[in-house]
Amino acid sequence: MSANRWLTTGNYFTSYQQEQRIFSTLLDRALFIVFILGLFLWPLLIKLSSRNMLVVDTILIAIVAVLGLNLLTGFAGLISIGHAAFVGVGAYTVASIIRFIGDDHMLITHAWPLVILFAGFVGAAFGAFVGLPSLRLRHLYLLMATLSFQIIFQWVINFSTFFNQGQTISVGRVFWFTGKIVRKQHYVFWYYAILVVIVLLGLGVRNILRTRYGRSLVAVRDNDRAADAMGMHPGLTKVYAFALAGFLAGIAGALHAYLYRGVGFESFTLHHSIVYLAMAIVGGMGTLNGSFWGPAAIQFLELRVENLAEKAGHYFPSNMNLSTALRPLTFGLVIVLFLMFEPRGIANWWRIVRSYVKLWPFRY
Amino acid sequence: MSYFFQLVVSGIVVGSIYALSGLGFVLIYKSSRVLNVAHGQIIASGCFITYALTVWAGIPIYISFVMSMVITFFLAMSVERIFLRRLIGEPIISVIMVTIGLMSIIDGIVYLTPFGSENYSFPEFFPQTPIEVGGVSVSWTQLVGVIITMVLIAGFSWFFKKSTVGISMRAVSDDQLAAMSIGVSVPRVFGLAWATAGLTAAAAGGIIGNITGLNFDILHSFGIIVFPVVILGGLDSILGAVVAGVLMGLIQQFASGYLDGNWGLNGTAEVLPYILLLIILLFKPHGLFGIHEIERV
Numbered sequence A: 001m002s003a004n005r006w007l008t009t010g011n012y013f014t015s016y017q018q019e020q021r022i023f024s025t026l027l028d029r030a031l032f033i034v035f036i037l038g039l040f041l042w043p044l045l046i047k048l049s050s051r052n053m054l055v056v057d058t059i060l061i062a063i064v065a066v067l068g069l070n071l072l073t074g075f076a077g078l079i080s081i082g083h084a085a086f087v088g089v090g091a092y093t094v095a096s097i098i099r100f101i102g103d104d105h106m107l108i109t110h111a112w113p114l115v116i117l118f119a120g121f122v123g124a125a126f127g128a129f130v131g132l133p134s135l136r137l138r139h140l141y142l143l144m145a146t147l148s149f150q151i152i153f154q155w156v157i158n159f160s161t162f163f164n165q166g167q168t169i170s171v172g173r174v175f176w177f178t179g180k181i182v183r184k185q186h187y188v189f190w191y192y193a194i195l196v197v198i199v200l201l202g203l204g205v206r207n208i209l210r211t212r213y214g215r216s217l218v219a220v221r222d223n224d225r226a227a228d229a230m231g232m233h234p235g236l237t238k239v240y241a242f243a244l245a246g247f248l249a250g251i252a253g254a255l256h257a258y259l260y261r262g263v264g265f266e267s268f269t270l271h272h273s274i275v276y277l278a279m280a281i282v283g284g285m286g287t288l289n290g291s292f293w294g295p296a297a298i299q300f301l302e303l304r305v306e307n308l309a310e311k312a313g314h315y316f317p318s319n320m321n322l323s324t325a326l327r328p329l330t331f332g333l334v335i336v337l338f339l340m341f342e343p344r345g346i347a348n349w350w351r352i353v354r355s356y357v358k359l360w361p362f363r364y
Numbered sequence B: 001m002s003y004f005f006q007l008v009v010s011g012i013v014v015g016s017i018y019a020l021s022g023l024g025f026v027l028i029y030k031s032s033r034v035l036n037v038a039h040g041q042i043i044a045s046g047c048f049i050t051y052a053l054t055v056w057a058g059i060p061i062y063i064s065f066v067m068s069m070v071i072t073f074f075l076a077m078s079v080e081r082i083f084l085r086r087l088i089g090e091p092i093i094s095v096i097m098v099t100i101g102l103m104s105i106i107d108g109i110v111y112l113t114p115f116g117s118e119n120y121s122f123p124e125f126f127p128q129t130p131i132e133v134g135g136v137s138v139s140w141t142q143l144v145g146v147i148i149t150m151v152l153i154a155g156f157s158w159f160f161k162k163s164t165v166g167i168s169m170r171a172v173s174d175d176q177l178a179a180m181s182i183g184v185s186v187p188r189v190f191g192l193a194w195a196t197a198g199l200t201a202a203a204a205g206g207i208i209g210n211i212t213g214l215n216f217d218i219l220h221s222f223g224i225i226v227f228p229v230v231i232l233g234g235l236d237s238i239l240g241a242v243v244a245g246v247l248m249g250l251i252q253q254f255a256s257g258y259l260d261g262n263w264g265l266n267g268t269a270e271v272l273p274y275i276l277l278l279i280i281l282l283f284k285p286h287g288l289f290g291i292h293e294i295e296r297v
Helices: A016-020 A026-045 A050-075 A083-101 A112-135 A139-159 A161-166 A183-210 A212-222 A224-229 A234-260 A270-283 A290-315 A322-341 A345-359 B002-032 B039-056 B061-087 B092-112 B140-162 B164-174 B176-181 B186-212 B216-233 B238-259 B268-283
Strands: B131-133 B136-138
Touching (some): A026 A183, A050 A083, A050 A183, A050 A212, A050 A270, A050 A290, A083 A112, A083 A139, A083 A161, A083 A234, A083 A270, A112 A139, A112 A234, A139 A270, A139 B092, A139 B216, A139 B268, A183 A212, A183 A234, A212 A224, A212 A234, A224 A234, A270 A290, A270 A345, A270 B092, A290 A322, A290 A345, A322 B061, B002 B039, B002 B136, B002 B164, B002 B186, B002 B216, B002 B238, B039 B061, B039 B092, B039 B186, B039 B216, B061 B186, B140 B164, B140 B186, B140 B238, B164 B176, B164 B186, B186 B216, B216 B238, B216 B268, B238 B268
């Protein structure tokens, strides 16, 4: 395999090991490293306003959450319309620690990586619990389990005084080796923190998918009876998938809490679950790089829609909030149109372009 | 004791509406195995159409009620035609996600209309004074709503048991290939299932709108509460949807009547159905009347 993989056509793998590699050539690996370095370096060269930086950070957090959802819905074939609730579990884990020890305790401000990891595990526990029905049931019913978890979550947050009845619980500023992260550095600092998390989790998920467990996940999605006959345990595989998705969502939630320096109920509603689902669909279900495209595309779309609503708002009666109307409308349209015309998502466009370039000047 | 009976009466009123909403949901599931997440939005639009026809166009309520049912019949049919027809044969998961997308789309459309931002209420059509029987009071609107619901449910049971179309719908839900081989057009049955579901949704919407007023949030939440109802009753059983609807109404009323305010609990009626749903999913997933799918995975 010394030939340039980008120019050769056909499949030259001679062993499974070769095919399962993340980077099949040195060039791939080098390109990836350059890409990651670029991601780390650009904030030093280009100074974004903190408002734009917040958008970038939000996209990154959504990527973490959608990685989990994609694992669950794309690879394991289990619809979840309660993903925002799992993200909320992560955020509210941070919030409940704060309710116990105060928002400027050492644990919150200095040991924040541990807190984020802990939030991930709490998310995993909740995910596994909600996934328990999957020991007996198929995806139709699991949709309802996740939906009811979403509603129960909202109720618990809204009606318990411990969680401030859904009002914002503030999170203290964190410390790094250089000292307290002040307002000016906040968004850039969290950009780096989340980026590190994404690189770790992305490689982690990629590796999980290569293992026996990852392959059994796809096998159970495609045909659970055949998978059962091959000696896998479909129920447990699904419960693990729920736990993994919960873990990723929990981490996303904790990051959300730290980034926004507060935990409020309104970021984890059913609407957000649908947005996550839209991101996964638009990016491409069952593809890893789809989880990166989707959040970026949806967030971009949301900004466009808000701009449009602001501009067009003058031509409409004042009692009508155009952006509340246009947002669900565009989300719905995007979900439906992608499912109807491009069910494999944006990730598929990349594949199409690549094969076009590879095969040019031939059609196929 | 009269408090207890009052709760029973209002539970039956709420429950019969749940039954009607659940009926439409089960219709779609039974024929095409699609969970229609957008059912609440269809209920809400049926209600808004009834209101627009009655109040803005000035048509008498009983005519506009029927008209809205007809309009929603065709609306739901075209929804199936436009969005879902081309997804026949796709994995069921993407069909369900299309209904999630539909839910968002209808949300957006409703927010574009005045109904999205303001609350309206129907003018009173019936005598204001409630009927009192032994300390239990029920308003005329509620009574008429329950009667209409019962009539509709009875009508649909007859429709499925006796009419040719109903029998072909049951055939499709039983075995699509076998139904096709004896000349039943499966796509048409899917369309009809959506259309009849739209019709029942409009009826449910009209009744709910008269009882609770036209608040979009309340109306479309009926599409979510339908999930615990149909799971309790068994996903593919019409009788189950009716019984479970009434049961769920009673459970909610008792919860808000006896649990709220005690032990620091509040709003239990909103959450209890979903806790119940999780428990049922764990222990008796086919519900009260559903077919036991022998499918241990």
